[in-house]
Amino acid sequence: MKLQYAAGIDIGTQGTKAALFSLDGRKVSETFERSRLIYGGPGEVCQNAGDIYGSVLRTVSGLMKKANVPPEQVAAIGIDGQMAGIMAVDSDFEAVGPYDSWLDTRCEPHINKMKDKAGDEVVRRTGGQITYAHGPKILWRKAERQAEYEKIAKFVLPGVYVAGKLCGLKAEDAWIDYTHLHFSGFADNRRKQWDEGLLSEFGIGKERMPEIVSPWKIVGRLTEQAAKACGLTPETKVAAGCGDSAASALGAGIVEKDMIYDVAGTASIFSCSTDRFTPDLKSETLLFSRSVIDGLYTPLAYIGGGGLCLKWFLEQNGKDYAYWNEQAEKLEAGCGGLYFVPHFSGRTCPNDPRVRGAYWGLSFQHTTAHMYRSIMESIACEYAYYFSILKRHNPGISPKYIYGAGGGARSRIFCQIKADALGVPYRPLREADTAVYASAMLAAYGVGIIDDLKAAMKPSLGEETVLPDKDRYEIYRKKKKNYVNLLETLGTFRGEIRRGE
Structure with a gap:
């Protein structure tokens, strides 16, 4: 049977959105589930990892029920997600602690420490400023959650966590795509690799950092359990995905x-x-x-x-x-x-x-x-x-x-x-939510059912241009x-x- 569809999932701050697209870019169906942000003590904003994963299972299942499309025709899933926050997994890809949101500011003391120790070098290497993102958040967890830190096999992003669970992966399979590197605190963005000097400077073991990959890389297939929960088949492949801002720009x-x-x-x-x-x-x-x-x-x-x-x-x-x-x-x-x-x-x-x-x-x-x-x-x-x-x-x-x-x-x-x-x-743009489209087309590109990613990204413009x-x-x-x-x-x-x- 000809593969005719790809699904995109956007794990955003306000909620999880999923959409199914035909290969000509037509949206077949979409679903949305609001996020549950947990506000704790001063500066604390996080999400339960199980809530994030469950929201993806439910939105994709709802998507397929609405679409009335044979699941065998859905070739692949692409996932984008929040970029500056970080979470972690153990060797079995189980979450270690919650997702530390980009809105969480508890890592602020470590922002100052990174700036004082190697501020210019971090910016020069990563291309990103030192802010409430991966580097300071990893250092905060190491300093404030030592027992938890010892259990961590890899630091990952929400989209990676979900994809890994969908495919039944282990920590050794973890990845980060290159659209996130400016938030990493420890990467050589230009070369698309971890900077061993920065990792050593801040005492972070390279073994805890995931492989850096291209967003369209196919990382696995759905497990039997995940396929059943999503209303898809175990033949459905999953792409590495990218950050939500990167997906949004691509789709635009x-x-x-x-x-x-x-x-x-x-x-x-x-x-x-x-x-x-x-x-x-x-x-x-x-x-x-x-x-x-x-x-x-x-x-x-x-x-x-x-x-x-x-x-x-x-x-x-x-x-x-x-x-x-x-x-x-x-x-x-x-x-x-x-x-x-x-x-x-x-x-x-x-x-x-x-x-x-x-x-x-x-x-x-x-x-x-x-x-x-x-x-x-x-x-x-x-x-x-x-x-x-x-x-x-x-x-x-x-x-x-x-x-x-x-x-x-x-x-x-x-x-x-x-x-x-x-x-x-x-x-x-006529279509405000461009990220799910980009994620779906990334997955389609990854499995080879579209051959020109740039050509697929045609902005859907509104009728009026507003002149200055x-x-x-x-x-x-x-x-x-x-x-x-x-x-x-x-x-x-x-x-x-x-x-x-």
Whole structure:
């Protein structure tokens, strides 16, 4: 029987999504299950490994029930997942402890230790800044969970854990794909290998680090038990997969250099593709991530809770996004001098835990609508700052468009503000959830039923291109400068307050 379908699974912060696609890119069915985030003590955010795996079994099973497709025709599964968090397995691929979320900040002391000991070298080798990601989280676990640490055979990502369980693998089979290396803390990103000098410097045994592979590598087949739970067959193959941001960019068609990509979701992520690996040693802001397309990089920076700030606003003030977008659209650019700081959990790019959320510049002329619009303007100012750094690294970069995905890309006023702040036309994608499509096509490519991965990634564009306005660009150019100065001032101020406590 001809193999005609591939499934993609996206293990996100808010939940697990699965979708089934035919080889021509048509979505056949999809399912979603919300995540259960566990908030413990100060800074603690984690997920139960069993919850993550169970969510995949249930969403794929639901997918197949909806699709009414013979399971024998589903060739492969591809999985993408959260990137900066880390988990671990023992020799039998059983989870050792929970998944330490990217939102978890308990590793903060080890961020400072890594910076003090070899900060520039970590950035130079990995391409990523030292933040709440694998390196500091591994060091935190070694220092604070010693008994647990001794049981660890390999550190893995959530998508790898799920794939390993689906295929009945052992720790010796564990892997990490190269799109995660900028978050690793210990890898030579350019060479796609572990850096033995960094591992030795921080006392991490290389034997605990998984093999580095290409995202389309086929890592196994479903076990009888997993196939039955998913409604598939043991002949269904599983690909190594990649990070969720990498999958999202790939599915959006970011496969050539000089393409800006905006993920307007829980996190607000700005990236722009380039064929040059130029780690950001000076401003310590951009993370030089690898694209799934080998030889292409997608340097990025993000606000940990950009989209969450808009959600927070709605929770405090009622009404829906449509209402507040309409109110914001009536206001002039600049919000009458009102600034908002979206770093409720600390600034990530660059890392500065002293910075916290704030409104600054409030006056009696400001309304609740100004407060809503200022959240969007703050995110756009961050993006403009990120873009200015990228242009210093790559003076010849000349993107034609910003390609936007995520819920925020459905807001015309948000798209307009970003276009104005960056001076680049904004093209919203019709399909906001591009990651599951990319993961499915990666798996199809891995088993050889599609032969051109780049050709399969054709962005589904919305009908309207939002053009920037020159006058508003000048307003935001000045506001961006003031905004960055405000962040630095607030960080210094809070540092002084904390020292005085």
